[in-house]
Amino acid sequence: GYIMSIVYVVQENPRVDILSATKYGELLPLANPSEQLHLSPGRIISLFKRKLKNFSDKDFLLLIGDPALIGVAVTVASDINDGKVTVLKWDRIEKMYYPVKLSFRGGIGDYQQ
DSSP states (O other): OOOOOEEEEEEOOTTSOOGGGGGGSEEEEEEOTTOOGGGOHHHHHHHHHHHTTTOOTTOEEEOOSOHHHHHHHHHHHHHHTTTEEEEEEEETTTTEEEEEEEEOSSSSSOOOO
């Protein structure tokens, strides 16, 4: 059957409306708004590994929140999916998200699905 894509939201922020990202899939938060990486980095890494364990080419990371948490999320997702991560980037001018495919293995260049 059809497998729904998941948009993993790095860190929820109640002040930011991210509903337009639902066009890419079901929103699933990785960290709550009050999460602080420096207080317990090990716990957060295990939490992200658990939540991202099924991350694949069809999924997205919505880059919002603490830059340190974003770094952890991209690293964990990349490890799980053979170096490939598609992120959703906010375009302020167009007022919409657009996907950016990143590949961290096999040299420089975008990956094609």
